[in-house]
Amino acid sequence: MAIFPDDNELVFQFKNASNKEVPFTHIIKKYQEKLYWHIRRMVVEHEDANDVLQNMFIKVWKHLDNFREDSQLYTWLYRIATNESLTFLEQQKKRRALSLNDDEGILINKIQSDKHFDPNKLEWKLQIAMQRLPEKQRIVFNLRYYDEMPYEEMSRVLQTSEGALKASYHHAVKKIEDYILNH
Amino acid sequence: MRKNQEIQNELHELSPELARIPFTQVYETPEGYFEQLPISLYKHIEEDSIQEIPEDYFEKLPNEILSKINNTKSVISIQKKYFYFKIAAAAVVAGILGLGLIYFLNQKKTETPPAYVKNIDSTEIYASLNSSNLESQINNLNEEDVISYLEDNGHDVNAALVASLGEDNTENDSQVTEIQAHEAINEIQIKK
Numbered sequence: 311m312a313i314f315p316d317d318n319e320l321v322f323q324f325k326n327a328s329n330k331e332v333p334f335t336h337i338i339k340k341y342q343e344k345l346y347w348h349i350r351r352m353v354v355e356h357e358d359a360n361d362v363l364q365n366m367f368i369k370v371w372k373h374l375d376n377f378r379e380d381s382q383l384y385t386w387l388y389r390i391a392t393n394e395s396l397t398f399l400e401q402q403k404k405r406r407a408l409s410l411n412d413d414e415g416i417l418i419n420k421i422q423s424d425k426h427f428d429p430n431k432l433e434w435k436l437q438i439a440m441q442r443l444p445e446k447q448r449i450v451f452n453l454r455y456y457d458e459m460p461y462e463e464m465s466r467v468l469q470t471s472e473g474a475l476k477a478s479y480h481h482a483v484k485k486i487e488d489y490i491l492n493h
Numbered sequence: 494m495r496k497n498q499e500i501q502n503e504l505h506e507l508s509p510e511l512a513r514i515p516f517t518q519v520y521e522t523p524e525g526y527f528e529q530l531p532i533s534l535y536k537h538i539e540e541d542s543i544q545e546i547p548e549d550y551f552e553k554l555p556n557e558i559l560s561k562i563n564n565t566k567s568v569i570s571i572q573k574k575y576f577y578f579k580i581a582a583a584a585v586v587a588g589i590l591g592l593g594l595i596y597f598l599n600q601k602k603t604e605t606p607p608a609y610v611k612n613i614d615s616t617e618i619y620a621s622l623n624s625s626n627l628e629s630q631i632n633n634l635n636e637e638d639v640i641s642y643l644e645d646n647g648h649d650v651n652a653a654l655v656a657s658l659g660e661d662n663t664e665n666d667s668q669v670t671e672i673q674a675h676e677a678i679n680e681i682q683i684k685k
Contacts, residue, residue, distance in 0.1 A: 331535065335531050338530065338531045338534060339531065342527055342530050342531075343527055346522070346527070347518065350520055351520075354520075356520070356521075356522060356523065356526075360526075363530075364533070364534055364537050367534050367538075368534075368537060368538055368541055371538050424519075424520065426519065426521070432513075432514045432515070433514060433515060433517055433519045434519060436511075436514055437519060454500065455500075455504070458495065458496060458497040458500050480507060483504065483507045483508050483511055484507070484508070486508075486511060487507075487508040487510050487511050490510060490511070490514075491510060
């Protein structure tokens, strides 16, 4: 497993180096997988996740010079990835002129059309149950369950109080459990 | 496998059922995706920077437009002029067809059609009136004939020509190029 300089050092190098590609490549390699999976669970299909991830890193490239060190790079990247995913889903919904429920149905259809989809496996039921959650609960569940993000950091990413995030996660877990037990 | 025991304990407390589900990634990525991602990303960053407008583009634009306006001769686009003739020619053909139809209907009341008319199939008549035929007939019309037709029928040819200049806007707004925009500005200046 590759070892990368810490985030502050990477940001400093990016801002001051004549060749920005070296520190930026380190940032990409350090975070690409975590961010990809975060986005992929939101948008489901690989092609969409790839588009969102690339757009997200292009924005980071453009704005990293203005990044303020008083917040963490890791938190900032997750915030951009989350916003880009939500924007993508919103645009997709507008293009199809669908209601929220129909949009949820589209994402579930995408899960079911995955070549490895198995309706009897709990892992796949979990994916479907997640798509049935309200948007905010889905994001919170994703960050907590898969990314194992502490509430404190999540609070900075989503700019929501820790108490509200805990409540969202608890609701999400209960709804998912209910779906899995009844399907 | 979970790294954070605190999160695992929290999940177990909330839902033992959910905590039993294997912590795995169900989706797959194409082979070598993460190795190729930085390369693909830099390609996009390069393309993106090419598509961006130069920083001082809008500061320089007014002077560029004015210098082009000063260097342009007052010539009216042949294409736009021709558009007017196409409209006029369409009016001529429509008039001829209309008169022919009235004549034909009047004839039908009093006369028996000649044998060659009886032999014309209705589909041939429709085919002769379809839009592509009509357009090719219009395109074959002589400009002088069109002008004399308009003059004979009391139309103001110059007024119709000026009016037609503003009507040749078949392009979608989003497809208007910078050159077309410059031309449009030039023509506005010429009219003044």
